[in-house]
Amino acid sequence: xxxxxxxxxxxxxxxxxxxxxxxxxxxxxxxxxxxxxxxxxxxxxxxxxxxxxxxxxxxxxxxxxxxxxxxxxxxxxxxxxxxxxxxxxxxxxxxxxxxxxxxxxxxxxxxxxxxxxxxxxxxxxxxxxxxxxxxxxxxxxxxxxxxxxxxxxxxxxxxxxxxxxxxxxxxxxxxxxxxxxxxxxxxxxxxxxxxxxxxxxxxxxxxxxxxxxxxxxxxxxxxxxxxxxxxxxxxxxxxxxxxxxxxxxxxxxxxxxxxxxxxxxxxxxxxxxxxxxxxxxxxxxxxxxxxxxxxxxxxxxxxxxxxxxxxxxxxxxxxxxxxxxxxxxxxxxxxxxxxxxxxxxxxxxxxxxxxxxxxxxxxxxxxxxxxxxxxxxxxxxxxxxxxxxxxxxxxxxxxxxxxxxxxxxxxxxxxxxxxxxxxxxxxxxxxxxxxxxxxxxxxxxxxxxxxxxxxxxxxxxxxxxxxxxxxxxxxxxxxxxxxxxxxxxxxxxxxxxxxxxxxxxxxxxxxxxxxxxxxxxxxxxxxxxxxxxxxxxxxxxxxxxxxxxxxxxxxxxxxxxxxxxxxxxxxxxxxxxxxxxxxxxxxxx
Numbered sequence: 001x002x003x004x005x006x007x008x009x010x011x012x013x014x015x016x017x018x019x020x021x022x023x024x025x026x027x028x029x030x031x032x033x034x035x036x037x038x039x040x041x042x043x044x045x046x047x048x049x050x051x052x053x054x055x056x057x058x059x060x061x062x063x064x065x066x067x068x069x070x071x072x073x074x075x076x077x078x079x080x081x082x083x084x085x086x087x088x089x090x091x092x093x094x095x096x097x098x099x100x101x102x103x104x105x106x107x108x109x110x111x112x113x114x115x116x117x118x119x120x121x122x123x124x125x126x127x128x129x130x131x132x133x134x135x136x137x138x139x140x141x142x143x144x145x146x147x148x149x150x151x152x153x154x155x156x157x158x159x160x161x162x163x164x165x166x167x168x169x170x171x172x173x174x175x176x177x178x179x180x181x182x183x184x185x186x187x188x189x190x191x192x193x194x195x196x197x198x199x200x201x202x203x204x205x206x207x208x209x210x211x212x213x214x215x216x217x218x219x220x221x222x223x224x225x226x227x228x229x230x231x232x233x234x235x236x237x238x239x240x241x242x243x244x245x246x247x248x249x250x251x252x253x254x255x256x257x258x259x260x261x262x263x264x265x266x267x268x269x270x271x272x273x274x275x276x277x278x279x280x281x282x283x284x285x286x287x288x289x290x291x292x293x294x295x296x297x298x299x300x301x302x303x304x305x306x307x308x309x310x311x312x313x314x315x316x317x318x319x320x321x322x323x324x325x326x327x328x329x330x331x332x333x334x335x336x337x338x339x340x341x342x343x344x345x346x347x348x349x350x351x352x353x354x355x356x357x358x359x360x361x362x363x364x365x366x367x368x369x370x371x372x373x374x375x376x377x378x379x380x381x382x383x384x385x386x387x388x389x390x391x392x393x394x395x396x397x398x399x400x401x402x403x404x405x406x407x408x409x410x411x412x413x414x415x416x417x418x419x420x421x422x423x424x425x426x427x428x429x430x431x432x433x434x435x436x437x438x439x440x441x442x443x444x445x446x447x448x449x450x451x452x453x454x455x456x457x458x459x460x461x462x463x464x465x466x467x468x469x470x471x472x473x474x475x476x477x478x479x480x481x482x483x484x485x486x487x488x489x490x491x492x493x494x495x496x497x498x499x500x501x502x503x504x505x506x507x508x509x510x511x512x513x514x515x516x517x518x519x520x521x522x523x524x525x526x527x528x529x530x531x532x533x534x535x536x537x538x539x540x541x542x543x544x545x546x547x548x549x550x551x552x553x554x555x556x557x558x559x560x561x562x563x564x565x566x567x568x569x570x571x572x573x574x575x576x577x578x579x580x581x582x583x584x585x586x587x588x589x
Contacts, residue, residue, distance in 0.1 A: 003243045003257045006117070007063055007092070007348065010237075013112050014061035014094045017104075022057075024349065026299040027065040027088070028308060036308045037067040037296075040091060042213075042234040046173065047529045048097050055097035063239060063348065064091045065295055069311055080285035080322070083251035084207050087315055088292035090239035098230035105212050105233045106146045109180060113210070117246050123183045123190075125199050126151060129165055129176035130158035135225055137165075140176045143214070147178065155196065163200050166213040166234075173228065175216040179208045182245050209245060210237040220452050253284050260340050261287035268336070269327040282326035289319035290334055294341045297359045298351040300582075303366050316363065317370050321411050324374060332367035335360040357580045377410035381418055394423065398430015405431075406438070448484035456543045457495065462532055466498040466509070470551040474513075476543045492534045498551050499534055501527035505586035506563040511551040513540065522549075563588045 001009070011021050025044035027037055038044070044064070048055040069087050078085040096105070113119045126147050129140040139158070147156050159179065167174040183195030185205045198206040215232040217225040240252045247255050253262065262273050265283055273283045296312050297303075303313035316334070323329035338360040346353030384400060396419050404410040412431055419426045456476045465472050474494040482489045492513075499522060502508040508525030513536070524535040540547070566588055574581045 001117075001246055003239075003247075003255060004347070006243050006246055007090070007239060009116060010092045010112070010242075011061055011063070013116055014059075014108075017059070017094075017108060019059040019061040019094055020057040022060050022062045024062060024064045027067050027295050028299040028301040036311065037069070038064065039066055039068050040064070040234075040236055042093070042095070042173070042215075042236070045095060045097070045234070048232075053530050058097050058099040060095045060097075062093060064093060065299075065349065066091050067292055067296065069292070069315060079288050080281045082202075083204055083253055083284070084241060084244075086240060086252070086288050086291075088288070088295050092237040092239050092242065093235050094233070095235070096233035098232060101231050101233060102143055102212075102214055103146055105214070105235060106143065106150070106178065109210055109212060109235065110150050113180065117242075119182065119245060121151075123195070124151070125155050125157060125181045125183070125196055127157040127159040127164055127179045127181070127199065129178075130160060132161040132165065135161070135165075137176070137225075140164075140178075140214075143176070143178050157196060157199055159200070166211065167219060171219050171221055173215050173217070173232075173234075174219050174225070175214045177211050177213040180210040180212070181206060181208050184245065184248075184250060205250065207241055208238075209241045210235065221450065222452070253287065257344070258287050260344060261290065261337060264337060264340060265327065268333060269323075269329065271327060279326050282322040285322045286319045286327075286334070287337075289315050290337045290341065291345075293319070293334070293363060294338060294352055294359050295349070297362050298349075298355045302362060313366065316366050317411065320367055320370050321374070321414055324371070325414065325417065330371065332364050332371065334367055335364040338363065355580065355582065358582055361580075373410065374414075377404055377414075378418070380404060380410075381415070385422055385424065388424065394425060396424055396426045398427040398432070398434055401426055401428075401431045402434035402438075448482055451481040451483075453478040453480045453493075460495065462493060462530075463496045464498075464532060465496060466500045466551065469498050470553050470556065472496050472498045472549045474547050474549045475545075476540070476547070479539060479543060481539075490536050490539045492536060493531055494534060494547075494549060496549075497525075497532055497534070498549055499525040499532065500551075500556070501525045501532045503527060504563070505566065505583075505588045506559055507587070507589045509551045509556055511549070513547045513549055515540065515542065515545040515547050517542065517545070520547075559589060 015021060022044075025038060029036060029038055029043065045055065045060070047053045065088065067088050079087055094105070094108070113124065114121050128144045128147065129137075131137050131139040144156060164177050164179065165174065166177045181195075181199045183190060183198070183206045185195070189205075195206050200208075213234040213236070215234050216228060218228055220226055240255070240257060243249075243255045243257055244252045249255050252258070262283055265286060266273055271279050273280060293312060293316050296308075301308050301312055303309055303316055305313070319334055320329075323333055338356055341359070342353040342356040352359065381404075384396060388394060388396070396415065401412060401415050404415055405412055412426075412428070416426045416428070455478050459477050462477070474496045477493045477495050479490055479492045482491060499509040499511065500506070502525065509522070510524065511522045513520040513522060513534075518541055520536050520538055520540050522534050522536055526533050526535070566583070566586055570581065570583045
């Protein structure tokens with residue numbers, strides 16, 4: 001069964017179980033300050049889990065583009081070294097929003113894997129949450145009993161909080177989960193050692209393929225758990241791992257998802273995949289990273305020197321470095337793989353086909369720039385080597401290596417490799433000290449703490465009236481405190497608001513909240529998921545009062561005019577230069 005068929009079979013199976021297919025949300029997160037990238041299929045449904053909105057459909061299925069290279073979920077250093085981690089991957093999932101729960105999720109997962117895909121039941125193991133004293137949670141007996149009716153008890157594994165309690169981040173929806181693992185070893189290996197002993201032990205052939213998360217709690221900022229208003233199901237299955245299992249391959253990279261990319265690299269480099277470990281790692285790094293780079297650019301994130309843009313630049317440079325060092329690519333090469341991205345993924349994710357030319361151009365420019373950096377870094381290393389030789393030393397200091405990294409973007413692993421080739425060593429501990437010092441400086445400059453929402457009035461939803469009115473009567477639904485080194489600021493949610501939240505590059509409105517006794521200045525308005533959040537310097541003395549919300553009209557009109565002008569400019573550029581023109585990262589104030 002080809003990968004495309006495996007994906008469509010998943011969607012069709014859950015459509016037969018009355019699930020509505022929902023397209024993938026963008027891989028780049030715009031309206032959620034707790035996330036930089038979509039790291040799980042449930043991200044776009046977060047508000048439904050939290051009870052901030054009513055889900056449009058009670059049952060949903062999709063294939064979500066995900067990226068795990070930052071924050072709580074970070075697989076970057078494993079990518080390429082092993083055969084089953086990826087930066088960008090697809091997560092197949094089915095969801096229930098207050099509809100079905102553990103019984104249906106478990107039974108359908110087993111039906112799909114064993115009866116539809118035909119996976120060998122004797123190769124499958126399942127895990128159940130064993131409980132956690134720190135969170136005052138007992139064992140998930142309900143899930144255990146449901147699995148016991150399907151599989152022998154010796155195939156059920158008790159899992160710790162680390163492995164069997166899923167959380168999207170430090171705060172947010174969470175709950176116990178059941179994982180399904182598959183043993184892909186040969187029959188001879190399986191006869192020598194039971195797969196049960198290798199589950200969750202980083203064995204390349206005994207891997208998790210599906211995680212069934214039972215959303216029951218919300219983790220709040222003080223670390224405690226609060227029950228969600230309703231229970232939900234959130235499952236996630238790594239598409240690449242599923243394809244490997246169905247196609248009986250020993251590596252994700254041996255499937256038809258990656259074969260065309262490996263073949264293209266082999267042809268260009270003159271090297272053969274599967275003959276040398278260091279070369280094989282380079283092959284895997286490049287064919288993984290080109291997907292992550294292409295999908296994020298298509299979704300609006302250009303490589304840059306900060307935040308999400310820097311993550312993408314780091315991934316791209318990692319790929320270029322591996323190609324430079326191990327495959328002999330001293331000229332730009334990554335951009336030549338973008339037609340394969342369009343051909344292999346354009347049906348399910350049309351944006352990579354529509355923006356193929358733009359993606360290739362961005363990647364080419366980044367490659368060319370970094371290859372020049374590599375040349376500059378090599379020249380600097382020649383001088384460093386000469387200086388060390390003159391003083392009879394043989395260790396490149398951590399500060400020198402960090403200066404190469406920080407000033408020129410020169411990767412530590414390349415500095416270390418070149419040092420070894422020249423009989424030198426590198427003070428990696430010193431580098432780590434310098435890196436941590438920089439991180440500490442960065443944290444000190446940007447550290448903030450966001451408190452929990454404090455309810456003031458009954459939450460019946462937020463009505464935005466700002467397209468028609470610049471004034472409105474309103475009440476504060478809830479507020480929270482945001483503290484940083486400059487002091488405390490406050491965020492308010494109103495039941496009715498004329499304030500436009502920052503969107504499409506246009507900055508948020510400012511203005512005032514006016515009651516009979518006070519006047520509070522609104523200094524910004526932003527969108528967080530489906531909430532319109534108003535930023536104020538001072539909390540109203542009586543939050544329960546009735547307020548008049550008034551937008552700063554002069555600022556709004558000027559901003560509107562400038563926003564319209566950017567769209568006129570973009571339309572003119574498209575008309576003159578072509579449809580590949582994309583507006584990226586504009587700020588309209």
